[in-house]
Amino acid sequence: MSIDTPLFDGKLIRLGPIDHEKDPEIVSRWTHDAGFMRMMYTDPLRPLSAWQVKKKLEELEKSIEENKNIFHFRIHIKSDDRLVGFAELLWISWTNLSGHIRLGIGAPEDLRKGYGRETLGLLLRYAFDELNLYRLSAVIPEYNLPAQSLFKSFGFVEEVRRRQALERDSRRWDLLDFGLLAGEWKEERK
Amino acid sequence: MKDILRGELVRLTAEEPEMLARLESQWSADSEYSRLLDWDPARRFSAKSSQKWIEKHYEKEDNHVFAIRTLDGERVIGEIGLDIIYWTHRDCFVGIGLGEREFWGKGYGTDAMRIILRYAFTELNLERVSLDVFEYNQRGVRSYEKAGFVMEGRKRGLIQREGRRWDVLYMGILREDWLKLERENEKEKP
Numbered sequence: 520m521s522i523d524t525p526l527f528d529g530k531l532i533r534l535g536p537i538d539h540e541k542d543p544e545i546v547s548r549w550t551h552d553a554g555f556m557r558m559m560y561t562d563p564l565r566p567l568s569a570w571q572v573k574k575k576l577e578e579l580e581k582s583i584e585e586n587k588n589i590f591h592f593r594i595h596i597k598s599d600d601r602l603v604g605f606a607e608l609l610w611i612s613w614t615n616l617s618g619h620i621r622l623g624i625g626a627p628e629d630l631r632k633g634y635g636r637e638t639l640g641l642l643l644r645y646a647f648d649e650l651n652l653y654r655l656s657a658v659i660p661e662y663n664l665p666a667q668s669l670f671k672s673f674g675f676v677e678e679v680r681r682r683q684a685l686e687r688d689s690r691r692w693d694l695l696d697f698g699l700l701a702g703e704w705k706e707e708r709k
Numbered sequence: 710m711k712d713i714l715r716g717e718l719v720r721l722t723a724e725e726p727e728m729l730a731r732l733e734s735q736w737s738a739d740s741e742y743s744r745l746l747d748w749d750p751a752r753r754f755s756a757k758s759s760q761k762w763i764e765k766h767y768e769k770e771d772n773h774v775f776a777i778r779t780l781d782g783e784r785v786i787g788e789i790g791l792d793i794i795y796w797t798h799r800d801c802f803v804g805i806g807l808g809e810r811e812f813w814g815k816g817y818g819t820d821a822m823r824i825i826l827r828y829a830f831t832e833l834n835l836e837r838v839s840l841d842v843f844e845y846n847q848r849g850v851r852s853y854e855k856a857g858f859v860m861e862g863r864k865r866g867l868i869q870r871e872g873r874r875w876d877v878l879y880m881g882i883l884r885e886d887w888l889k890l891e892r893e894n895e896k897e898k899p
Contacts, residue, residue: 561795561798562797563797612748612749612868614748614749614750614869615748615867615868615869616869617867617868653866653869653874654864654865654866654867656864656867677862678862678863678864678865679861679862679863679864679879680861680862681800681837681839681861681862681879681881682837682861682881682883683836683837683883684795684798684800684837684839684881685798685800686797686798686799686836691836696862696864696879698864698865700865700866
């Protein structure tokens, strides 16, 4: 890796900015998919119209400009430029050099194609080699096994298990915190 | 029914924003206190800025932040609150601060924590209460253990102070564990 190694380009996907015209309609479809929403968020599921998504994306952009502690990307397929998901570094504490990471692939037909894996690789390089963060945390529900195995494969370790912090489908689930230190990530890549 | 906001050493109250703001501004002179409370840089808050913040909280319907008043002497010595409540999952985070340091290590904080746990489990009917505490705050950890919290993990090196990294510890208590503790305490009473 060097200064001229692209930060936003993988083999399959590319990280881009929000497209306020085109994105809302696609994201609206994702919010109607209960499976995606419940894997991704612990807030109660709520489908959103394209108009609602547009408002939310405008709020997000405003918050990015004001708070300077969020880095948000849209995931596009390189071959046809199709939007397939989003990835972000958020809640960054600049004095402590700590942040959170999360990503989502929206449509079920785009899962298990390696898009998430490639995105996570790019995002880690961005977090550690561009933002110079010391560590990252990822919050993942006990029932989201695919996300756990993806993050573990990049060296994340389970650090906190908040017992029975979630209730879904009439049972309680743990909420897990995974962590990765910059040093561990760099060691891995040697 | 008994007064659930009253303990053995303290009671939880609502105070006038102006008086509380004056105290908070004084407390912010104690940098150790600030560094136990928050991972953001310690700074001096004016009474005016504290008051704005307090009023904003007090205006919210869903506010569960209290002042801590001693039973003996009626002194306001700190604050405690459930600042984040995840209603659908019935989980929350509790935060506590004793600005008057002469009351540290004497059971006042533990008593306030016991009161708010009772409030969380018997009035708000939550299923669990969570907290985080910095590795260098061992007095805090001991107090939380006394109140019934158990360790659920640690985020490695989450904060940086005095030139080194420190872990942040996560603790939690479940409703069923709290009920068990309550029954044991009842039995022990003469």
